[in-house]
Amino acid sequence: MNAPLNLYYKYFKKNLEDEKKQNGLTKAQSSLVLAHNESGNYFPAIILGDSTRINPGYRIYFIHSGEETDVPRTSVIGNFSVLVEREVSFILDDRVFTGKVISTDKKKDQECPKNFFVQAFDSNEYHWVGLPNLFLNKAQFISLTHQ
Numbered sequence: 001m002n003a004p005l006n007l008y009y010k011y012f013k014k015n016l017e018d019e020k021k022q023n024g025l026t027k028a029q030s031s032l033v034l035a036h037n038e039s040g041n042y043f044p045a046i047i048l049g050d051s052t053r054i055n056p057g058y059r060i061y062f063i064h065s066g067e068e069t070d071v072p073r074t075s076v077i078g079n080f081s082v083l084v085e086r087e088v089s090f091i092l093d094d095r096v097f098t099g100k101v102i103s104t105d106k107k108k109d110q111e112c113p114k115n116f117f118v119q120a121f122d123s124n125e126y127h128w129v130g131l132p133n134l135f136l137n138k139a140q141f142i143s144l145t146h147q
Contacts (some may be wrong), residue, residue, distance in 0.1 A: 002030075002043065004019060007137075008056065014020050016079045022081055031046070031047050031078055031112070032044065032046055032047075032112050032131060033045055033047055033060070033076045033077060033078045034076070034077040034080075034134075034135065034136060035058075035060045035062070035071050035075060035076050035077075036071055036075035036141075037065075037067075039134055040137075040138040040139065041089075041136060041141075042064070042077060042135055042136040042141055043062055043064060043065075043135045044062070044063045044064070044135065045060040045061060045062045045063060045076075045119050046060065046061045046062055046063065047059070047076070048060060048061055048068070051070040052068045052070075052072070053070045054071065054072050056072070056073045057070050057071055057073055058070070058071055058073060058076060058122070059100050060076070060129045063132050064132070068092075077136075077144075078112075080104065080106070080112050080113050080116075080131075081104070081106070082144065083101045083104075083116065083134075083144075084101050084102070084103065084104065085100065085101065085102075086100065086101055086140070086143070086144055087099070087100055087121075087140050087143060088100070088101055088116070088118065088134055088135070088136060088140060089134070089135050089137055089140065090116075090118055090127075090129045090133050090134050090135070091133040091135075091141070092120075092127060092129065092133065097121070097122060097126075098120070098121050098140075099118040099119050099120040100116055100118065100119050100121070100123050101116050101117070102117045102118065102119055102126070103116075103117040104116050104117065105117075105128075110123075112131070113131065114130065114131060115128045115129065115131070116128070116129045116131070116134055117129075
């Protein structure tokens with residue numbers, strides 16, 4: 001099992017290979033990313049392969065919604081180091097917060113970090129937030145791209 005599938009299993013305690021049968025997923029082999037969805041936010045997703053509808057694009061699987069769709073390559077964030085010292089949104093105890101990423105737990109041999117150390121703006125508390133619970137809203141993405 002490669003790193004993205006291990007991460008998926010760690011957080012959701014189910015194997016994406018098993019879900020492949022139920023959800024019609026054909027390839028479960030690529031990278032974890034944040035991808036643009038219809039609401040304009042960037043949510044955790046798995047790249048399944050190249051898109052057959054958008055060129056250049058990816059076929060992606062949104063982890064939380066279970067939706068499989070095509071997105072342009074420009075609508076995907078795969079380098080999570082760009083989030084350090086930037087504002088993000090995150091889910092903790094079924095509530096949405098905003099905060100600043102202070103650090104990650106990425107090791108040299110890992111493809112991507114599994115957890116982000118985030119300072120919550122409203123309480124000034126620090127939390128470790130797993131990748132599946134991290135996302136960017138429209139304003140946060142615009143801020144990220146106009147550094």
